[in-house]
Amino acid sequence: MTESVARLPLGPRQGFNASPFWLCALLLLGVAALVINDLTLRLPGTPWLQALWQPDEGDIRQLVVHYSWLPRLCMAALCGATLALAGTVMQQVLRNPLASPTTLGVASGAQLALVVATLWAPGLLLIGREWVAMAGGGAAALLVFSLAWKRGLAPLTLILAGLVVSLYLSALNTSLMLIQQQDMNAVFIWGSGSLSQNSWNGVDFLLPRLGLGLLLLLPLLRPLGLLELDDNGAKSLGVPLQFLRFSSLTLAVFLSACVVSVVGVIGFIGLAAPALVRLLGARTLRARLIWAPTLGALLLCVTDLSIQYLAGSLAELIPTGAATALLGAPLLLWLLPRLQLSGGQPRGESAAAPLRYPRPTLRLLQLGAVLLASLLLALAIGKGLEGWQWQLSDLQLLDWRLPRVTAAAAAGLMLAIAGTLIQRLTGNPMASPEVLGISAGAALGLIAVLFLLPYSGLPAQLALGGLGALLTLLLLLGMSRRSGFAAERVLLIGIAISAFFDALQVIILAGGDPRGQNLLSWLSGSTYFVTAQTAFGVLLCAALLLLAALPCARWLELLPLGDSSAKALGVHLGKSRFYLLLLAALLTAGATLVVGPLSFIGLLAPHLARLLGLTRALPQLLGAALLGATVMVLADWLGRNLLFPIQLPAGLLASLVGGAYFMLCLRKR
Amino acid sequence: MRAWLALCLLLIGCVAQAAPPQRIAVIDWGIAETLLGLGVTPIAVAQTEGYRRWVGTPALPEDVVDLGLRIEPNLELLSQLKPDLILITPQFAASRAQLERIAPVQSLAIYSREAEGYVGAQQVTRELAALLEREAEGEALIERIDARLLQVRQRLSQYPLPAFYIATFLDARHVRLFGKQSLYQGVLDRVGLRNAWQGPTNYWGFTQAGIERLAEQPQAALIYLEPLPPGTAQGLADSALWQRLPMVREQRVYGLPPVWSFNGLLAAERFAGLLEQRLSKEYGHD
Numbered sequence: 044m045t046e047s048v049a050r051l052p053l054g055p056r057q058g059f060n061a062s063p064f065w066l067c068a069l070l071l072l073g074v075a076a077l078v079i080n081d082l083t084l085r086l087p088g089t090p091w092l093q094a095l096w097q098p099d100e101g102d103i104r105q106l107v108v109h110y111s112w113l114p115r116l117c118m119a120a121l122c123g124a125t126l127a128l129a130g131t132v133m134q135q136v137l138r139n140p141l142a143s144p145t146t147l148g149v150a151s152g153a154q155l156a157l158v159v160a161t162l163w164a165p166g167l168l169l170i171g172r173e174w175v176a177m178a179g180g181g182a183a184a185l186l187v188f189s190l191a192w193k194r195g196l197a198p199l200t201l202i203l204a205g206l207v208v209s210l211y212l213s214a215l216n217t218s219l220m221l222i223q224q225q226d227m228n229a230v231f232i233w234g235s236g237s238l239s240q241n242s243w244n245g246v247d248f249l250l251p252r253l254g255l256g257l258l259l260l261l262p263l264l265r266p267l268g269l270l271e272l273d274d275n276g277a278k279s280l281g282v283p284l285q286f287l288r289f290s291s292l293t294l295a296v297f298l299s300a301c302v303v304s305v306v307g308v309i310g311f312i313g314l315a316a317p318a319l320v321r322l323l324g325a326r327t328l329r330a331r332l333i334w335a336p337t338l339g340a341l342l343l344c345v346t347d348l349s350i351q352y353l354a355g356s357l358a359e360l361i362p363t364g365a366a367t368a369l370l371g372a373p374l375l376l377w378l379l380p381r382l383q384l385s386g387g388q389p390r391g392e393s394a395a396a397p398l399r400y401p402r403p404t405l406r407l408l409q410l411g412a413v414l415l416a417s418l419l420l421a422l423a424i425g426k427g428l429e430g431w432q433w434q435l436s437d438l439q440l441l442d443w444r445l446p447r448v449t450a451a452a453a454a455g456l457m458l459a460i461a462g463t464l465i466q467r468l469t470g471n472p473m474a475s476p477e478v479l480g481i482s483a484g485a486a487l488g489l490i491a492v493l494f495l496l497p498y499s500g501l502p503a504q505l506a507l508g509g510l511g512a513l514l515t516l517l518l519l520l521g522m523s524r525r526s527g528f529a530a531e532r533v534l535l536i537g538i539a540i541s542a543f544f545d546a547l548q549v550i551i552l553a554g555g556d557p558r559g560q561n562l563l564s565w566l567s568g569s570t571y572f573v574t575a576q577t578a579f580g581v582l583l584c585a586a587l588l589l590l591a592a593l594p595c596a597r598w599l600e601l602l603p604l605g606d607s608s609a610k611a612l613g614v615h616l617g618k619s620r621f622y623l624l625l626l627a628a629l630l631t632a633g634a635t636l637v638v639g640p641l642s643f644i645g646l647l648a649p650h651l652a653r654l655l656g657l658t659r660a661l662p663q664l665l666g667a668a669l670l671g672a673t674v675m676v677l678a679d680w681l682g683r684n685l686l687f688p689i690q691l692p693a694g695l696l697a698s699l700v701g702g703a704y705f706m707l708c709l710r711k712r
Numbered sequence: 713m714r715a716w717l718a719l720c721l722l723l724i725g726c727v728a729q730a731a732p733p734q735r736i737a738v739i740d741w742g743i744a745e746t747l748l749g750l751g752v753t754p755i756a757v758a759q760t761e762g763y764r765r766w767v768g769t770p771a772l773p774e775d776v777v778d779l780g781l782r783i784e785p786n787l788e789l790l791s792q793l794k795p796d797l798i799l800i801t802p803q804f805a806a807s808r809a810q811l812e813r814i815a816p817v818q819s820l821a822i823y824s825r826e827a828e829g830y831v832g833a834q835q836v837t838r839e840l841a842a843l844l845e846r847e848a849e850g851e852a853l854i855e856r857i858d859a860r861l862l863q864v865r866q867r868l869s870q871y872p873l874p875a876f877y878i879a880t881f882l883d884a885r886h887v888r889l890f891g892k893q894s895l896y897q898g899v900l901d902r903v904g905l906r907n908a909w910q911g912p913t914n915y916w917g918f919t920q921a922g923i924e925r926l927a928e929q930p931q932a933a934l935i936y937l938e939p940l941p942p943g944t945a946q947g948l949a950d951s952a953l954w955q956r957l958p959m960v961r962e963q964r965v966y967g968l969p970p971v972w973s974f975n976g977l978l979a980a981e982r983f984a985g986l987l988e989q990r991l992s993k994e995y996g997h998d
Contacts, residue, residue, distance in 0.1 A: 168942045229883040239886065241953035244952075428777075439791060571807070572806060574810075
């Protein structure tokens, strides 16, 4: 197989030491060692082959090996290979080394479908969980396609749409889980990817579907290879771009939906295997299509066998899908300095700039008035014992509401500014404070509090959350200094940190510990625990950081023009980036400590400001700040009253309301 | 500020009062259950609908106000209700500071590292009885349930019983196995049954595992608590390993009606009663 790599004209010549062969061989050795060790323990003094293929019906140990252990191993290999294959195709089509089967919203769509079916149509689950999941995943992917359709499924737009849909669906998921946690334990497990098997049904389901996928992929191979060129080059060679992208992505979605529907969400393999293989020297599509599934299968097998080896000594069930992500994040961090990424703008068309509104000051005043009106609404109107009430004179009620409203406004404002900074800094509309991983760092700190000092109050939570944010920030700054804070690298490091955090969160939720629900509530951005002091502190923090951000307007104007233009216009790249990054990190940490790491606002507010015609840096910054505060205040108010007496977290509502609007805008463009 | 002063006065008033608290708000279902067992009806409980669905007995009267989610009981509503005591468990300690602005808060722990679940439940019953000056009712409740468990023990000791896994199904591939620290372990010990799951458990006394773990004790029987999650029965019917487990082949799998696994003494009593009924039906005629 390595020969075919070398013979292809496009591939650079590679010696054995640079090919994925050695890594795969190493992993294969690992699998063999673990298998032998495992079987020795499980079947002392029995012929293995007989147990594996024709178990003695009277010996329960042989039965367990035949109906549970072996199908699980096969399942791990199949799922790893399928996900890696889907990931390779997606990365090729989207021209983005970060694309993965979860990028198109398949996983969150499938999970939402399962949650909804569990709650309201359990009859559907009798037909089969996998079909429900597949329908949900497919629908989510269709939504993503339809959002990006008008732009000819351009890579950048497609990823943006996938991200937005994913965030939106997981916000819906989270709110349902908050309200109906008792029914959701199975969905938590499923969401974290457990490979546990007790019959051959799963393998029987997946194997023919993987075969079908491979068969359908064959005729697409040649045109897909031409996607290495840019759009015009590929078009001039007669490649029907729209059809090619649609059909190959549909195929990849189908493959990932199959896996997701049987074993749940195992996200990282689909991202890591193709990226590793490319890095290890498989440059051509054909080579990657051979090596990535091999590596994916082996990676997942090793992970799963190690987990079974460890699980005996651990009380909680460790879901494999979450564990791959836990192991994968450090791997990604190690990979980053070695990954060759084109700097500056991603390839493909950049988003069309909306028309500039001629009088930005007037627009800002309008936005300010809207913010004031929503503040009044949030403070005065609310549900109580006797239904809806207008009460501005009841000091006791105001005592409860004022800190929450203040904190929501301040947090929204900070996230919006952070989002504007990051989007301008990276020239990437996908960027948001969440991507930096700072909020994930703060969240890790809070998890530590919940589980190590379970009965501590808010001060300890604030302290450890802040420490987590700070450590993440230092890691981020340390790792990106070498590359001069190149935009894409910073984003990648942030994503790796977020992935690590996600995995941990998923493991905790799947462990079924009732404390997980506290975590869930904080993670979805609740202002419930805000006291008057905290609210004042956050407001002060927001005001100071806003003042610190204003002088950066010139940098923000020039940096999106690209490295060379900005340099030519006299911007010191390293210094300006460091300052902006630090500012964005502080803003994110401040907001996260109050309303949790969910930060749709950071993505949304800068976009909204642009759509309203505030295209220059300073008006956009201020407009986004006002919009962010308004949306957050309204979200907090809705969350407190929509399902009274149940209160939904503000961050959750913000992403539900904001996300829907954002999708509409994306579609209209 | 005026409101704040008034609130302070109210708090002082409550503490100074000699009479036991009358208007009690409860955030935890286990505490609510114990409270009802002592003959006291709270004015408000968090997630009343969930209590009625998952705990059921003792029944919660219709006029008890719903406080919303247990992790975030509605503060505005609670302050309008003007309770004179709020009962929580350490699990919901995060909201304690907020709740203390409304009324005195008492935290009661059924589950702790120091005591097993059943002893914890007894302790909580005593603490609660003392708080409400209903010590006699509390001791009576504890004695009644101890006596009931002893009665079950005597009945079950006549039968040749295997070890039992106590489980709830999460889906067709995974179960929660209850062991050390759980309330069920306490009941098993007192009615003289052996738990087949001797492995490690978490803070709440359970572990999550794939159903292949049920094969580790081939002689054991399985007691699971309903309801089965949707699709689970179908999934188990299709599962080759499940069908070949000795306990399934030899029909030693018993489903019991729902019991809320994280509750107090009354849940223990209910579980023991269900055990007695089912096991004497299964093993009594031999």
